[in-house]
Amino acid sequence: MLTDRQKMILQILVDDYIRSAEPVGSRTISKRPDIKISPATIRNEMADLEELGFLEQPHTSAGRIPSQKGYRFYVDHLMQPSQVEGLEVDSLRSYLLKQIDQMEQVVQQTATILSSLTNYTSIVLGPQKNVAKLRHIQLLPLQNHLAVAIIVTDTGHVENRTVTIPEGISAESVQNYVELLNRKLVGQPLHRLKDALRTEIVAELRRYSEQFEHAMDLFDQMVSFKDEQAKIYLGGTTMILNQPEFRDVDKLKPLLDMFQQSHDIARLLEGTQAPGLQVRIGQENTVETVRDCSLITATYAVDGHLIGTIGVLGPTRMEYARVIGVLQSISSVLSNVYNTDLHN
Amino acid sequence: MLTDRQKMILQILVDDYIRSAEPVGSRTISKRPDIKISPATIRNEMADLEELGFLEQPHTSAGRIPSQKGYRFYVDHLMQPSQVEGLEVDSLRSYLLKQIDQMEQVVQQTATILSSLTNYTSIVLGPQKNVAKLRHIQLLPLQNHLAVAIIVTDTGHVENRTVTIPEGISAESVQNYVELLNRKLVGQPLHRLKDALRTEIVAELRRYSEQFEHAMDLFDQMVSFKDEQAKIYLGGTTMILNQPEFRDVDKLKPLLDMFQQSHDIARLLEGTQAPGLQVRIGQENTVETVRDCSLITATYAVDGHLIGTIGVLGPTRMEYARVIGVLQSISSVLSNVYNTDLHN
DNA sequence: TTTAGCACTCGTACCTACCGAGTGCTAACA
DNA sequence: TGTTAGCACTCGGTAGGTACGAGTGCTAAA
Secondary structure: OOOHHHHHHHHHHHHHHHHHOOOEOHHHHHOOOOOOOOHHHHHHHHHHHHHHOOEEOOOOOOOEEEOHHHHHHHHHHHOOOOOOOHHHHHHHHHHHHHOOOOHHHHHHHHHHHHHHHHOOEEEEEOOOHHHOEEEEEEEEEOOOOEEEEEEEEOOOOEEEEEEEOOOOOOHHHHHHHHHHHHHHHOOOEHHHHHHHHHHHHHHHHHHHHHHHHHHHHHHHHHHOOOOOOOOEEEEOOOHHHHOHHHOEHHHHHHHHHHHHOHHHHHHHHOOOOOOOOEEEEHHHOOOHHHOOEEEEEEEEEEOOEEEEEEEEEEEOOOOHHHHHHHHHHHHHHHHHHHHHHHOO | OOOHHHHHHHHHHHHHHHHHOOOEOHHHHHOOOOOOOOHHHHHHHHHHHHHOOOEEOOOOOOOEEEOHHHHHHHHHHHOOOOOOOHHHHHHHHHHHHHOOOOHHHHHHHHHHHHHHHHOOEEEEEOOOHHHOEEEEEEEEEOOOOEEEEEEEEOOOOEEEEEEEOOOOOOHHHHHHHHHHHHHHHOOOEHHHHHHHHHHHHHHHHHHHHHHHHHHHHHHHHHHOOOOOOOOEEEEOOOHHHHOHHHOEHHHHHHHHHHHHOHHHHHHHHOOOOOOOOEEEEHHHOOOHHHOOEEEEEEEEEEOOEEEEEEEEEEEOOOOHHHHHHHHHHHHHHHHHHHHHHHOO
């Protein structure tokens, strides 16, 4: 176990390195006003800390930098999340409330705000639409066998998609079908619609036996929600350029490339759906590209269902305390926003 | 005027520099199999070309590179757009047709395809929705004074927005109002809706005088299309990292930052709405950030109306011939896609 | 246990010399 | 008159060498 003095030195060193991105030497630490021990003593302690695996030396005559284990200890035991000023949170809250009707915008804006508060790249995984329930479905004919299906959910979101009306189906019966859908499917969560179609409707539909196939085809078009990944939004993807450890274009490119592949980002977030806050430091990330980065994620919820993730990606030398504070605030604001104002 | 030999040397030099990004020396040119003049002669010609302003010398003992004027001459007189293989175009066309119903996706995908065909950053300005005409408008009540307005255009696109129903307005009359809107406004282009509201409806509406204010408020909500910038999509924003002239993070950052600001991109495209193909080389761009870049744009049209722009942004040392070829193909494919399949 | 002193390490900055690609000029050649 | 060979010159890039300084580990004294 670490002594109190070792903990103190470790904490000061990590703080300093987070700020300066330069290896920290014993003199630097001893110069701090609240430190009354000499550089030599600190050197001894640092040597011990290195032996224990909390510190590393880039080369013999340089100061020490935290190892991954060092960061982990710092996050788990030394730092405490900084309080975000109420002002920021309030303004965020009122901002989000103002345009709660446009879910995509909320998510996008959250990403932007998150990255501007932290100065790191932010990742926001939108709430999963598919848990919302069907309020109303409607079909608007356009021209030659084209129509728009409009799907309204109880959260006030509206989806629309163009469908082709199969040849063998009469114009009048289409409207009957839609009424049927509304009677039977309203109240079902979107992701269950397709199943519900099979269980609820098939029997009734057999009556129009000659059109059965066509009708089912039409319904499928209207109701099939590809189990789509919730949408991913990034904010501040160029923040990484401010970090001295990424001044080299060759280090930069893989990361920026990854930002363009929502598929990669999805992999990055795997396993972050568990409630609460997660910190993944360096190699703790499974994705190769970010093994020099840390990822901090939080979830937000509606009605106790987990529905989304927000995260911040930065160098391992990240301002953990501040980022965690910000994430906690925003995640709770988001949870409230969705709870209070969509479900009443 | 340039002699044929000077033109030939200029062309070879530009081609070579585009490929290698290194200053081109006289020996390099004379070594090409189809060149039968000696380095010394070429040196003389190059000295002349430099005096005329077509070439530059980074320093005394280096080869020559094209000046802005050199690129301009190359684009205007020397290169010819390369043919894009029919295969690529066809597959693009069929791809776009397949999901023509999702306009945003078409635009986004076009950006992706464009950048992967050119290896440069692509910019696609979506078709302006506002020239599309109203086909149908509808209001779906949700809960406590909230409703969704659904607007369908003759191009098959669907817009929806949440509106609040003013207090002093009865539920039944709302539906009457909407019918009124449909009677009077169908066929108007979206961007004229707001005006049309004033001219067409006010008279009729006076009848319900006590609700007049409220009704107009509601209509405004439904029908006001902020003169919104057509949406901008970028593809391959990290392509720029492959260019040796942007290996320096300090050169890179302004550009990547710009990519995040759709506002900046909009400024970049100012003046590209004129029909046909435009090439802006280096300083010909008004935006400071891209004065080391060239921008090539083309427009695509529906029914002869200009409705969108596609563009490619790369270093001044850009493969003009290939990019122009690609742009021409894609712009014509896009024009066809929108023409053929939405308007019949 | 802490601290002062000191020799040692090693990365960085700076200087210098050198190399070679490419030039411009001159003079010879077709 | 246009083209080419030859040659001295320029200058950026690189390699090697030196000086500097921050920081260390170790030893011995307090």
